Amino acid sequence: MNEPHLFCCEACRAEWRLRRASRRLPDPAGFEPEAPVEERFVERVLTAVREERRRRVTRFTRLAAAAALLFFFFAGAGREVAATSVASVEQAYAQLDVSSDLDGLLPD
Numbered sequence: 227m228n229e230p231h232l233f234c235c236e237a238c239r240a241e242w243r244l245r246r247a248s249r250r251l252p253d254p255a256g257f258e259p260e261a262p263v264e265e266r267f268v269e270r271v272l273t274a275v276r277e278e279r280r281r282r283v284t285r286f287t288r289l290a291a292a293a294a295l296l297f298f299f300f301a302g303a304g305r306e307v308a309a310t311s312v313a314s315v316e317q318a319y320a321q322l323d324v325s326s327d328l329d330g331l332l333p334d
């Protein structure tokens with residue numbers, strides 16, 4: 227390939243650059259050989275994954291139980307507060323009725 231052609235032809239210039247770049251790449255034969263998969267390693271990873279999944283399920287179950295407990299606690303507490311407030315309103319009304327100071331102020 228003559229050099230002046232490279233200066234005016236874009237396609238050949240690209241090809242020349244590709245060839246030059248590929249020459250700089252390391253020899254593929256020198257690459258690290260693929261290591262054989264170790265059975266024990268795979269087994270350990272699988273065990274860890276299973277263990278993690280089991281732990282997550284346990285955590286979720288505990289969270290759900292805690293949420294249910296909280297829900298029932300607040301539901302019960304809410305009912306108690308409602309009952310208490312009704313009782314206290316009735317009590318206040320009864321006290322108002324008993325104290326007859328207002329009677330003297332009321333017109334006949």
Ligand SMILES: [Zn+2]
Nearest residue numbers: 231235237238
């Ligand atoms: Zn060309």
